Amino acid sequence: MAGNRFNGYTDYGIGIGLRSPHYQHILSRKPVVDWFEIISENFMIDGGRPLHILDQILEQYKVVQHGVSMYFGSAEKPNREHLRRLKDLVKRTKTPWLSDHLCWGSVDGRYTHDLLPMPYTFEAARITAQKVREVRDFLEVPIAVENVSSYAEYHVSEMTEWEFLNEVVERADCGILLDVNNIYVSSRNHGFDPFTYVNSVPAERVAQIHIAGHSKFEKYILDTHDHPVIDPVWKLYERAVQRAGHTATLLEWDDSIPSFQEVHREALKANRFLADTALRIAV
């Protein structure tokens, strides 16, 4: 299941997030990397160095866009200026699919700049799915929604998080960016079995997988993207690729960013699970 209609039938392998501390290394050393994921908002600008760097990266590497502020789950309509700029960027990068989070973060035009958890209700699923469809129709590119880490749950929820995810993606007919670190973080914060989550996701809709590290506090775990991936998260990843097959995988490392080589080495650890998957398919 290398490619599917939610990732443009691509087979992208293992990528890492494109981050500014690595620009110089990437442009001067041209390391072999399957693909880079960019944060769309960092490049939804009019000009200057970020776009110049991006154009150089695009000359040599495959790039996929990942957003942080579409807020599919916000009750309000999509921001037209946001969509216009995002479409300009989609044309520039020719991203085969585009991802953003299954969350909300804006109310009445005011932005929290955070990934706030959804109430898992049928009303929210309907509104969110409608917005995903509107965005996809405007951008004309497959959309994958990412499950977020969360630290709170609502009384009004009518289903589990994975049931909500399934409800949204079925209604929207969109893909999933399955973040196994986020599943682990939320499972610890809310006390559910993370394997139940992974096993419940429609494998045929998984367009991409995220892996990352996190930070443990006394009473909860915070999704900080500032550590290597821990073994329990690798185990979830292993299960995810057993189900979804050889899937585009990306390591997120956003804070206390080490050298390019260290980040890339950590990402390439995913190969041992992907290789097993390939072997199983061959047998």
Place this chain on the structure above:
Amino acid sequence: MNLANLQRAVARAVMQPLTPSEHMRRNAPGGGRMSAYAARFIKPNDRLTSLERLEIYNRQYWFRLLTSMAEDFPGLRAILGGSRFESMCKAYLTERPSRSFTLRNLGSHLESWLRQNREWIRNKRVLALDMVRLEWADIEAFDGRAEPALRTEDLGEIARANLNLRIQPYVQLLKLHYPVDDLLLEVKEGGDEGADRASNAFQERRKRSKVRAIAELRRAQIFLAVHRLDFSVYFRRIEPEEFALLNALRNGKSVECAIELAFRKSAIPAADRAASVQHSFQTWAALGWFCRPEKNMRGEKSREKRA
């Protein structure tokens, strides 16, 4: 409660300022106990109360926004001091919450807000406003739009036709009352060096140096073009006549009209003005500051001629 109302209620709590000890306020928006407010929406678990779970988002919101403001306005932070700067940012963001999808625009209303809320800048009003304008110009120049630049040889044709010459959108023109360009460079240099050095003593010396630089700054009018070259932002001091000329061009005046306006009150002898203008235009063209007149401008011009 429907989705929109739930999100409004949660957002009100998340965006409410923290206490001085960086915790969630005990009073809810609109009155009542925050613990009761949070319990209406958020489930507790075996480790955290509803309020504690909501507090995680409340703290994340403010930490993220305050970090972004400190990164964007290091000069203003140096002028006001860290504590006052943070209090000012909390007041600003409470009154003017972000209405953009990107944190890049968080400070877009700071200058106008400070003009209406002068108590935050008190005896440093002019200096602080100068710095905010410079720091916002820095952001705009960094990623503003660039049009294909005109070459020096293109300028003659445009001047002869007396057309409107456009200034690159990313070039920011500032008239300032203090040499805050030097101060900002000093502050940024200190920040960059400090980031590589863990020594507290070094950081303390740097802080004292910044404070001294601010205390010693004397009022002196400057004219500045904040621009970029090879994708790096530069602060270029320009003469008053150059500032007036560039501003006039930006405002749509023809080259001839802009030159006339620029030298209206100039002390430069009339005999030297042509050479001065020529030198300025050559420099600006070399820096890529000029771009072609918009097509409709040409159209309007030709219509005027026909009339």
